[in-house]
Amino acid sequence: MNDILGVLSAPVDPETMARLHARLAREAESEGLVDVAYTVVDSPVGRLLLAATPKGLVRVAYQNEDHDRVLEMLASKISPRVLHAPRRLETAVREIDEYFGRLRRTFDLPLDLSLSHGFRQLVQKHLPEIGYGQTLSYRQVAELVGSPRAVRAVGTACATNPLPVVVPCHRVLRTDGSLGGYIGGLDAKTTLLNLEAAA
Amino acid sequence: MKQPFEKVVARHGVTVLRVCRALLGVHDADDAWSETFLSALRAYPDLPETANVEAWLVTIARRKAIDVHRATKRNAVAVEALPETPSDLGVPGGDDTDLWDAVVRLPDKQRQAITYRYLAGMSHAEIAAILGGTVDAARRAAADGLNTLRKGYPGAHAKGASS
Structure with a gap:
């Protein structure tokens, strides 16, 4: 009995979960179900969380702000449909990399300023x-x-x-x-x- | 307060995959997993904050597994041809796919009962609510399912124990 339950409840390897997650992000995005997409990037000022609504970049958060808490705030203030979906952030990631590489002086990104009034x-x-x-x-x-x-x-x-x-x-x-x-x-x-x- | 949906995927993704595998076999489980979380994401804003998220997901997974099962039956897709990828169940040495297939071959109620009981960790009462029977019947179905597996799965049975 332990053998059987052991096999059935064995850990699923992270690659499988990553593959399934990527597929979910892709399909959810194409069905318009991702109200807040986010990703995390490394930078000279630490890991930055970038989050975007369909309207534009809505939040950049430093690590000291606690990314989990920032995501919870986004869930309560914008929508709980928050998903790690890096594709929507591709341009933002590139521009931020360019900025830190001294290749960019101004950002040319759609912004969603709905978090401030x-x-x-x-x-x-x-x-x-x-x-x-x-x-x-x-x-x-x-x-x-x-x-x-x-x-x-x-x-x-x-x-x-x-x-x-x-x-x-x-x-x-x-x-x-x-x-x-x-x-x-x-x-x-x-x-x-x-x-x-x-x- | 409602958690970001990403947290729901991180926390319950593995359990839902096990449930899908138990209901459908490894081959079709990925489709059911995707459909389950897409459907859950769609409905998530309306889910009451007090809801048992895992039980909710398992209920959706069951519905999606039935859909996938019907679709494959109707299209008469051969199940014998498994993809030629290494087993990703993470247990070295065992041919786990056989066990998952054995689970799929169990009588419907037994299969569902052991899935919800041992993979989703649901109570017999919760399972009875899904299966539509008494709590005792749910408990019996789980025990019977496990017995059937034990008989049919060589890895769980000492060699030569029966002849």
């Missing part, structure tokens, strides 16, 4: 106007968006940017030139600023 979304929409290798202070960004006194709110908008790296909140510093905060940690912010300064 109101003033935060307004700020995040303006952040790409800060050019590669340049920096602005929180105060200057407040002026840029036409609310010169909303310096703190700009800080919050940067801190809650759902698309770090791609939407360049790392280019916003304190007025005295010190780093301020960063969702991916100060080391990551320094790495990005050095990368762009060296180019």
